[in-house]
Amino acid sequence: MLNQCQDYLVKLELEFVANKALYLTQGVNNTCFRVETQCGKTLLLKHFDRENNFKVTLVEQHLAKESVVPNVIATSEKHKLIAYQFIESVEFNKSLHLQSLVAKLVVLHNLNSDYDYEEINLSTLFCSYTELAEYKNYQTTINQLLAKLKNYPYELGVCHNDLVRENLIFSNKTSWLIDFEYVALNDVYFDLAALCSSLALNLSDKKYLLACYFKLPSVSSQQLEKLDLYQQLYNLICYLWYLKHGFTSHAQALKPFIND
Incomplete structure (x- = not known):
């Protein structure tokens, strides 16, 4: 493992010597290592395992300049490698981190870059x-939720679309987003709803989230209703994704939070 990481450093043209390496198991579409170097720097090395998904680094490099993503130290398109500053995450603290997360989402959702974004269609997404x-048990619910959403305005933005807890990093001062393999155009409420589920936000927290995001003194019942619809859909997507990819324990843990 150490030799593999040293090889990655060479291919990234970084003059670091790997001293210790730890394989990180949470990646599905990539291979990641936490690498400590002899000079005291700690890096996150990521190899993109799918041929066509390295292009998301264009988005990440842009967002790193806005402190939405941890600092990008080096990239190699030829070898499908990227090195980030490694940040040890602490426990989520609502009073400290929620406003920071909202600020990062605003930057992301208003992002302009040369990246060729696709637009997510939730109906098509569920078809997969x-x-x-298990899908048959929720098909009627899914169709009803999608139909109800048509009564609300569609607020398009560049969305992360995979804001599970593992893709959020918190420090003693701020927060970051990572793993942008599913970045695409979507209703911004999808990301907001994902935060609500991943961080187990209560009603008061949701009102604060929306008020901060939209810079309003208070939020409407319509906004809360739309957020709730997206949260139900997000939970169902995660549940079905876990089942499809064999993460049965994750699916079972999420099942009590699905409204059917």
Whole structure:
């Protein structure tokens, strides 16, 4: 493992010597290592395992300049490698981190870059799970939720679309977003709803989240209703994704939070 990480450093043209390496297991579409170097720097090295997903680093490099993503130290398109500053995450603190997360989302959702964004269609997205036996139990609910959302304005932005807890990093001062493999155009409420689920936000927290995001003194019942619809859909997407990819324990842990 240490030799592999040293090889990555060479390919990234970094003059660091790997002293210790730890394989990080949470990546699905990439291989990640936490690497301590002899000079005292700690890096996150990521190899993109799929041929076509390295281009998301264009978004990440832009967002790193806005402190939304940890500092990008080096990239190699030829070898599908990227090195970030490694940040040891602390426990989420609502009073400290929620406003920071909202500020980072605002930057992301208003992002302009040369990246060729696709636009997510939630109806099409759910079609990829129709072969699952469990899908039939929620098909009616999904259709009803999608139909209800048509009564609300569609607020398009560049969205992360995968804000699970593992893709949020917190320090003693601020927060960061990581892993942008699913970046695409979507209703910004999808990301906001994902935060609500991933951070187990209560009603008061949700009102604060929306008020901060939209810079309003208070939020409307319509905004809360739309957020709730997206949160239900987000939970269902995560549940079906876990089942499809064999993460049964994750799916079972999420099941009590699905409104059917």
